[in-house]
Amino acid sequence: MSNTPFPSKRAPAFADVPDEKWTDWRWQLSHRLNSVEDFEQLFPLSESERKALSQQGLFRVDITPYFASLIDPDDPSDPIRKQVIPTAEEILPYTGMMEDSLAEDRHSPVPGLVHRYPDRVLMLITTQCACYCRYCTRSRIVGDPSQTFSSEDFEAQLDYLRRTPQVRDVLLSGGDPLTLSPRVLERILRALREIPHIEIVRIGSRVPVFMPQRITSELTDLLQQFHPLWLNIHVNHPNEITAELAEACDKLSRAGIPLGNQSVLLAGVNDDAFIQRRLVQDLVRIRVRPYYLYQCDLVEGAGHFRTPVAKGIGIIEALRGHTSGFAVPTYVVDAPGGGGKIPLGPNYLISMSDHKIVLRNYEGYITTYEEPLDYKPPDARLAAPFKKAISESGQDGVFGLLDGDEMSIKPEGFDQLHVRGGSQHRLRADSSKWSPLGIGSGEEEE
Numbered sequence: 001m002s003n004t005p006f007p008s009k010r011a012p013a014f015a016d017v018p019d020e021k022w023t024d025w026r027w028q029l030s031h032r033l034n035s036v037e038d039f040e041q042l043f044p045l046s047e048s049e050r051k052a053l054s055q056q057g058l059f060r061v062d063i064t065p066y067f068a069s070l071i072d073p074d075d076p077s078d079p080i081r082k083q084v085i086p087t088a089e090e091i092l093p094y095t096g097m098m099e100d101s102l103a104e105d106r107h108s109p110v111p112g113l114v115h116r117y118p119d120r121v122l123m124l125i126t127t128q129c130a131c132y133c134r135y136c137t138r139s140r141i142v143g144d145p146s147q148t149f150s151s152e153d154f155e156a157q158l159d160y161l162r163r164t165p166q167v168r169d170v171l172l173s174g175g176d177p178l179t180l181s182p183r184v185l186e187r188i189l190r191a192l193r194e195i196p197h198i199e200i201v202r203i204g205s206r207v208p209v210f211m212p213q214r215i216t217s218e219l220t221d222l223l224q225q226f227h228p229l230w231l232n233i234h235v236n237h238p239n240e241i242t243a244e245l246a247e248a249c250d251k252l253s254r255a256g257i258p259l260g261n262q263s264v265l266l267a268g269v270n271d272d273a274f275i276q277r278r279l280v281q282d283l284v285r286i287r288v289r290p291y292y293l294y295q296c297d298l299v300e301g302a303g304h305f306r307t308p309v310a311k312g313i314g315i316i317e318a319l320r321g322h323t324s325g326f327a328v329p330t331y332v333v334d335a336p337g338g339g340g341k342i343p344l345g346p347n348y349l350i351s352m353s354d355h356k357i358v359l360r361n362y363e364g365y366i367t368t369y370e371e372p373l374d375y376k377p378p379d380a381r382l383a384a385p386f387k388k389a390i391s392e393s394g395q396d397g398v399f400g401l402l403d404g405d406e407m408s409i410k411p412e413g414f415d416q417l418h419v420r421g422g423s424q425h426r427l428r429a430d431s432s433k434w435s436p437l438g439i440g441s442g443e444e445e446e
């Protein structure tokens with residue numbers, strides 16, 4: 001830790017805590033701050049913060065002494081403070097607000113398992129976190145002790161996975177999986193590894209950020225038994241990158257666990273191109289690859305954190321080309337209603353003709369790319385062994401239009417609306433006339 005360029009902080013209120021306690025994650029967890037009195041040991045609270053902290057029924061508040069120490073006590077707008085200390089704005093409703101904005105519950109075949117995409121699932125294995133983020137997408141269940149998952153729920157989740165062979169990737173989340181006891185975590189990882197079609201397991205965790213002391217050698221020894229295992233952390237602002245986080249990430253990387261970062265675009269926290277550039281550059285210094293930058297979801301309590309989508313596109317404009325390509329995250333809107341992640345970014349394609357496209361680069365340099373005029377698609381037999389898994393899912397989307405025999409994707413009720421008795425008409429009696437003839441698809445040659 002001595003060679004790290006990143007700071008290590010401890011608030012004066014914790015100066016007398018012995019090092020062996022400060023560095024013990026159990027001490028951090030059992031000394032979390034959550035009341036007006038707790039926070040006023042560190043800095044004076046605003047009226048808005050006091051009001052929110054005294055409010056019944058608000059999303060849970062808990063902050064480890066370590067993470068609270070990263071807050072600048074003299075700055076009421078500190079970006080870490082805004083992420084974890086509630087304000088009265090959290091109570092305000094806004095247009096579009098939803099309890100379950102990603103419709104996760106609707107995509108749950110069994111409690112806690114979200115099967116949204118064809119080949120991967122989200123497995124919620126706990127509702128507890130080390131600290132609670134004010135904009136949490138899952139605030140409907142997270143932090144609520146009455147919403148825990150039972151052994152029967154785990155069994156039902158595993159049972160679904162055993163009988164669903166298209167699932168090759170399981171993302172463990174919650175809550176935060178790294179708050180679970182090692183015994184429970186090991187049981188879940190072992191059970192997943194025993195399912196032959198599950199190729200990779202991923203963990204989404206903010207524990208390294210909130211409580212890096214938890215990343216012990218015992219934990220990394222446990223995790224590395226279950227490779228290929230990937231882990232995404234969640235850092236939103238460069239001030240969260242400390243000597244302790246750098247050390248935790250170093251331990252995880254040395255255990256062979258590839259690390260990514262998911263951040264959320266938050267008004268007043270990180271909605272600035274220069275903050276984002278520093279963030280992604282510092283992340284790659286601790287060997288964490290920026291993965292996603294999320295548009296803030298339409299979730300209850302998060303209205304004051306929302307930015308226009310244009311802000312996110314502007315941030316990507318400021319990153320792509322201006323810094324290392326692998327440091328640029330994909331900016332996504334997680335579709336309200338459960339449509340999954342939709343990537344957005346600046347447009348670099350200016351125009352095109354039958355043989356040439358016109359592109360612009362990050363500096364505004366405009367160039368052309370001459371298209372090949374003799375390009376031939378690969379022999380279909382080359383791709384045939386790999387094609388099955390994709391086309392079986394029924395979720396081929398626009399790619400299915402390009403690659404398959406379908407001619408269109410229609411909204412629900414489209415056919416009923418547009419077949420206005422025309423099936424009786426003598427010119428339309430033969431419905432096959434509206435089907436593609438397959439000319440040029442290669443089908444007619446077989």
Ligand code: SF4
Binds near residue numbers: 128129135137174
């Ligand atoms: S760590 Fe993740 S799950 Fe927990 S409160 Fe924050 S955003 Fe929600």
